[in-house]
Amino acid sequence: MLTRIALGFLMLLLAVPVAGAASFDCGKASTAFERAICEFPELSRQDEILAKAYATALGGLSKKATAIVQKGQREWLAFAERACTDDAQPQEEAYDQDDFNCLGQLFSNRIAWLEESRMRSGRRIYQVHRYLVIPDPDATEDSWNKVAVKEFSSPRIDGTDAEAVAFNAMMDKFTVKPGDFAGPADAEIDPDTDATTDNQIKVSVAEVTSRRVSLNINDWWYGHGAAHGNYTITYFHFLTQESRALVASDIFAGEAWKKPLKELVLAELNRTIEGGIWPESVDDIDEYVTETRRWNFSERGLIVQFQPYEVTAYAFGAPPVTIPWDALNQYLAASGNEIVYSY
Structure with a gap:
């Protein structure tokens, strides 16, 4: 499960169940995933915050960008329902404490990434997300990590001008092949085939000026069975007048x-x-x-x-x-x- 390998983070979830505190009608909760959100107050609160973050992230976007963010939300919901399980499939039985902790981190990550969708120095920035959950073929009954969980996020500029087109083309390339901008360590990671490593790559806008858009790239990975995860922090600077990467x-x-x-x-x-x-x-x-x-x-x-x-x-x-x-x-x-x- 995700929290079992995430940098020491465990979300504190209260043990007293309540109903109706989520962003949807808990009386109609029909899956273990939905019931989990309703049963624990802290997770219900996170779900309400997530709903607001999502609505805010959509504000002011073009029709094309709106469709992209909406698609990302649907994919995240499918991902979240499978990321805290032992077989990468939606869970039918009730979630236990470890499952709740895992969901808490997923919600926290999603909220933080949606909060990157905003205006920056006159440019409307939004994030494109990719998610993947696959069973670890080397996992045994006693393995702590039975699925590999992968999360990717990178920014786009909502626009059709030359600057936005060039910037988005570079980000599309990064999305297709992680490691193009983040360095040699990342180039070894194949998110579509490596089923024994958890990955989280977040590309976010660090600064926007009249001459550049500077990006912060946080790349974290954990090989199942390792003593701890590892990470890199790198940068990418897009020159707005030249529509290219800084050299x-x-x-x-x-x-x-x-x-x-x-x-x-x-x-x-x-x-x-x-x-x-x-x-x-x-x-x-x-x-x-x-x-x-x-x-x-x-x-x-x-x-x-x-x-x-x-x-x-x-x-x-x-x-x-x-x-x-x-x-x-x-x-x-x-x-x-x-x-x-x-x-």
């Missing part, structure tokens, strides 16, 4: 920036990580600092993102470092300042 030469001129950036990043990593980074990781910094999928921008400086296990132990998470623009201004390309500081 390093948009920010930095020539090649002279690479060595000083490596030295600055290495110094900051060693300053912020207790005991410093792994010595064997030093040579990899050359490659890491040039990858735009690791870059994010702040007023203070260039953020360079590292992943778990790359430079230090898993307990340190995915460490980012920020290099002040004052230390990098001399290396910026003519377009660099405009892209970085645009509003």
Whole structure:
């Protein structure tokens, strides 16, 4: 079940059943899934919030975008009814406490993803979702994870102008083949055939300016039987005027920036990580600092993102470092300042 492998998250569900508190008439609940929503107050409350989040997510969308979001909601309902079972089929018997906890996380995830559907700097953003539940062929009667659960979400711009068309085409490519933008670790994941791994990939809009749409890509996966899950945090920057992805030469001129950036990043990593980074990781910094999928921008400086296990132990998470623009201004390309500081 999903919550058995999700980053330590268990939703607190009250044990006193009530009726009629959900977003639908509980007197007409006919399936174990519907009865589960009605029987536990916290899950009923989540269902009401979900209904409001869904209605809000539809507000102001074009007819085409509305149809896409509606289709996603229908697919999510079918997914939620099967994701907390042992065979990826709708459950007939009453849900137990683990099942309720699993449903709680599904509802929480869905609400958060629907909340990404909103206006951002004059652009109407909405999310496209994909879901998959498949039996784990290696599962036994005693296995904790008997199904593989996969959730994917990526943004679209509701519009027909050149910017929206180009941006949406890139996002469509990402939806078809996870890993195109998120890095080598994700490219190994095939959501349609890998039945022994849970995956959750959320691509969300981090910032919208006059020059770029910056995306945050959170990719989490758990191989059944592993001690814990793993994840990556990466970025994708869409240049609105050029209708394409950002490349390093948009920010930095020539090649002279690479060595000083490596030295600055290495110094900051060693300053912020207790005991410093792994010595064997030093040579990899050359490659890491040039990858735009690791870059994010702040007023203070260039953020360079590292992943778990790359430079230090898993307990340190995915460490980012920020290099002040004052230390990098001399290396910026003519377009660099405009892209970085645009509003």
